[in-house]
Amino acid sequence: xxxxxxxxxxxxxxxxxxxxxxxxxxxxxxxxxxxxxxxxxxxxxxxxxxxxxxxxxxxxxxxxxxxxxxxxxxxxxxxxxxxxxxxxxxxxxxxxxxxxxxxxxxxxxxxxxxxxxxxxxxxxxxxxxxxxxxxxxxxxxxxxxxxxxxxxxxxxxxxxxxxxxxxxxxxxxxxxxxxxxxxxxxxxxxxxxxxxxxxxxxxxxxxxxxxxxxxxxxxxxxxxxxxxxxxxxxxxxxxxxxxxxxxxxxxxxxxxxxxxxxxxxxxxxxxxxxxxxxxxxxxxxxxxxxxxxxxxxxxxxxxxxxxxxxxxxxxxxxxxxxxxxxxxxxxxxxxxxxxxxxxxxxxxxxxxx
Numbered sequence: 001x002x003x004x005x006x007x008x009x010x011x012x013x014x015x016x017x018x019x020x021x022x023x024x025x026x027x028x029x030x031x032x033x034x035x036x037x038x039x040x041x042x043x044x045x046x047x048x049x050x051x052x053x054x055x056x057x058x059x060x061x062x063x064x065x066x067x068x069x070x071x072x073x074x075x076x077x078x079x080x081x082x083x084x085x086x087x088x089x090x091x092x093x094x095x096x097x098x099x100x101x102x103x104x105x106x107x108x109x110x111x112x113x114x115x116x117x118x119x120x121x122x123x124x125x126x127x128x129x130x131x132x133x134x135x136x137x138x139x140x141x142x143x144x145x146x147x148x149x150x151x152x153x154x155x156x157x158x159x160x161x162x163x164x165x166x167x168x169x170x171x172x173x174x175x176x177x178x179x180x181x182x183x184x185x186x187x188x189x190x191x192x193x194x195x196x197x198x199x200x201x202x203x204x205x206x207x208x209x210x211x212x213x214x215x216x217x218x219x220x221x222x223x224x225x226x227x228x229x230x231x232x233x234x235x236x237x238x239x240x241x242x243x244x245x246x247x248x249x250x251x252x253x254x255x256x257x258x259x260x261x262x263x264x265x266x267x268x269x270x271x272x273x274x275x276x277x278x279x280x281x282x283x284x285x286x287x288x289x290x291x292x293x294x295x296x297x298x299x300x301x302x303x304x305x306x307x308x309x310x311x312x313x314x315x316x317x318x319x320x321x322x323x324x325x326x327x328x329x330x331x332x333x334x335x336x337x338x339x340x341x342x343x344x345x346x347x348x349x350x351x352x353x
Contacts, residue, residue, distance in 0.1 A: 042349040045340035047304055048291065050330050052283040055320045057214070057276040061252070063205035065225070067266040068255070069171050069197035075186040077101060086193075088178050092169040098193055099167040099180065173197035174262075196266060201256050203235060203270045206249035210318045214276055215240055221254050226269040233257075233264065235272065285326045289319070291336045296324055302337040302344055303330070304352065309337060311346040 083100040086092060124145055130136045177194035180186065203223055207215070215237060223235040239253035254272055258264045293300040299316055302309040314329030330336070335352075337344065344350070 042307065042351040043309075043340065043343050045302075045304075045309070045337045045344070045350050045352060047335050047352045048288050048338045050285060050287055050326070050334040050336060051332050052285045054283050055286060055323055057320065059207070059211055059274050059276075059319070059321050061205035061207055061211075061272050061274065063203050063270055063272065065201045065203055065256075065264055065266055065268045065270050067173075067196040067198050068200040068202060069173060069195075070176075070266075071171055071173075071195045072191060073098070073167060073193040073195070075101065075167075075188055075190040075192055078187045079185070081180050081182055081184045081186060084178070084180060084182055086175050086178070088175050090175045091173075092175060092195065093172055094169055096169045097166055098169055098175075101167070101186065167192060169195060171195055171197055172199070198262055198264065198266055199258055201258060201264050201266060202238070203254040203256060203272055205252050205254070205272050206245065206247070207252055207274075208249055208319060209244065211274065212240065212250040212252070215252065215274070222273040222275070223254060223256050224271050224273070225264055226271070228263060231263070233259075284317075285330065285332060286320075286323045287314070287316075287326050287330060287336060288338050289322045289324050291338045292316075292324070293341050299329075301330070302341055302350075304335040304337060304350055307349055307351075309344050309346070309348045309350045311344075 079101040081099055082102050084098070085100075086096075086098050092098065124147070131138065131140075173195040174197075175193055176196045179191045179193065186192070217237050217240055219237045221235045221237060223233045224231065225233070233256050235254040235256040237252060238255045239251075241251040244250050252272075256264065264270075287301065289296065291301045292298060293302065293311070296316055296319065299314050301312055301314060303312045304310075312329055315327040317325030317327045319325075337350070340350075
């Protein structure tokens with residue numbers, strides 16, 4: 001009994017010590033947290049001041065270059081590849097032979113179809129001659145003509161299959177990908193080559209309803225690629241979508257003639273510079289585009305008042321590149337956050353230094 005009492009006392013004392021240590025640690029952590037909070041009461045951000053100004057109606061739009069033409073070649077027949085005459089990067093012309101598939105069986109099919117056609121032709125002529133002397137009926141002559149027609153169709157198909165054994169380019173371009181080697185066994189549908197034509201490219205961009213109103217098919221547009229900031233290319237608008245997409249923007253296609261070195265590659269990022277050669281006549285209240293929380297369509301910005309960031313709902317208007325017209329919600333002289341919004345919540349203390 002005495003041992004049990006001693007054990008209970010020891011356990012109770014141990015628990016008391018543990019509780020005391022935990023309580024002290026909690027107080028210490030709370031104190032440290034309070035110190036950190038005191039040191040970080042404000043969040044560093046960058047700001048800009050709202051003002052009214054006369055702005056240019058020029059604007060830019062970003063997109064991705066796409067090839068004017070691209071084709072994937074697939075096998076039409078089964079067989080073993082005997083020759084591959086091009087490699088990745090080869091420049092090819094329409095009609096150029098790219099590869100040859102072993103055509104022994106197809107050749108036999110052609111010979112068989114040709115023999116059947118010759119027999120059907122002879123039978124048809126024989127029946128027609130016999131019909132003139134009354135030796136056969138008109139029905140027999142018609143059946144012979146039908147057999148001849150079927151034999152001719154079979155021969156044509158055999159010749160087509162034989163021709164398909166030689167893979168020829170159907171567009172001018174460059175071999176972007178080669179999937180076969182000599183000795184490869186292919187079946188109908190097996191992918192053989194990818195060809196792309198980058199002598200001309202299409203830059204696909206999207207513009208809003210205010211911007212699309214000033215654009216016309218055939219207009220010349222200056223284009224730049226992000227990897228060649230010092231080079232400028234000339235493009236022409238070839239397509240303006242008659243209907244907006246889900247984001248209420250209108251897809252535009254601009255055709256660009258590549259230079260002699262084919263510096264532009266499909267998949268590169270490009271920028272179209274739409275010059276309207278005009279300016280907004282009346283000063284507009286402008287907010288930087290990067291002041292918006294999320295995107296322009298959210299119509300929310302952080303306004304700094306007395307060192308505090310206030311999430312403010314505004315009404316935006318026209319977009320002029322990196323500048324956006326403000327219709328409601330902001331006044332000249334208001335200070336807005338243009339960098340660091342991701343760290344803010346409504347009412348947060350901010351430091352613009």
